[in-house]
Amino acid sequence: MMNPQLYCIAEEELKAYKRPISLKTILNLLRRFEETGSLEDRPRSGRLSLNAVRVHVVESVMEELASETSTGSSSAREAGRITGLTESSIRRILHGILNLHPYKIQALHQLLPADFDERQNFATWALAQMERDSQWLLNVMWTDEAHFPLHGDVNTQNSRIWATSNPQRCPVSGSKTGAVTAERYVTLLRDHVVPALQERHALPVVTFMQDGAPPHFAREVRAFLLETFTEDRVISRGCKFKWPSRSPDLTPADFCYGAIPLKSTHGEDSGISEIHKKVEYKIERQKSEYTNLE
Numbered sequence: 001m002m003n004p005q006l007y008c009i010a011e012e013e014l015k016a017y018k019r020p021i022s023l024k025t026i027l028n029l030l031r032r033f034e035e036t037g038s039l040e041d042r043p044r045s046g047r048l049s050l051n052a053v054r055v056h057v058v059e060s061v062m063e064e065l066a067s068e069t070s071t072g073s074s075s076a077r078e079a080g081r082i083t084g085l086t087e088s089s090i091r092r093i094l095h096g097i098l099n100l101h102p103y104k105i106q107a108l109h110q111l112l113p114a115d116f117d118e119r120q121n122f123a124t125w126a127l128a129q130m131e132r133d134s135q136w137l138l139n140v141m142w143t144d145e146a147h148f149p150l151h152g153d154v155n156t157q158n159s160r161i162w163a164t165s166n167p168q169r170c171p172v173s174g175s176k177t178g179a180v181t182a183e184r185y186v187t188l189l190r191d192h193v194v195p196a197l198q199e200r201h202a203l204p205v206v207t208f209m210q211d212g213a214p215p216h217f218a219r220e221v222r223a224f225l226l227e228t229f230t231e232d233r234v235i236s237r238g239c240k241f242k243w244p245s246r247s248p249d250l251t252p253a254d255f256c257y258g259a260i261p262l263k264s265t266h267g268e269d270s271g272i273s274e275i276h277k278k279v280e281y282k283i284e285r286q287k288s289e290y291t292n293l294e
Contacts, residue, residue: 057083058093073105111246118244125241140207140235142251145180182218194228203228212237212245
């Protein structure tokens, strides 16, 4: 009588065949299992097959390409140009044999263990505020920063990191200009933000929110905010109501500027004046969409 375990394994092996199985094939499978305890093909001796050589070459080329970039990305098309293989062959080897997958580069904030409790506590407090005052959420002034590169930056649309799992790697940005300092930030608040709120008669009811960036945490900045909004209407690091660290996904402002295209129609990087126009256009368009929803 056939061993039940052997029968199950043999049945799975037989299902892999596309053509009808002959009696000789079945006997060979049984003999192989009795001799080796497995239905896998015996390792062959001699020279490596052409396919095995190609796999080794493609793997080496992809590793070399990844080592030449700061993000660890590599290109199947470039590997094909170097090896002389077609791009489809490169991808077939990467996917089917090396079990690699292309991961798009994304800039992410790494959450620390303590961040989860802070985020949950803030969300619980915010929900309580909304239950107490149905208009509270609409009167929060959400703020965030956005970096608009004037020169080359990592092309996250075309760059891919080939790996067996998501490497969770962040790209390194290019040069930065016009860095925000505490002095510039206070000037922005005093000369632009507060007058705009006063013009709309909203200053007495607005709750001002900011993240924990170093310029926001400066003594003169906190003093100005507490004097202008009072401690009960400021959400910030070092204040009565703390903004959770590394939580840009909790503020609506994070979803506004990411959709602004920074390339001009001629494929060149945008200048400062052009970026200003695009930001203003985006804001006005969102105002119009919000008005239409009402």
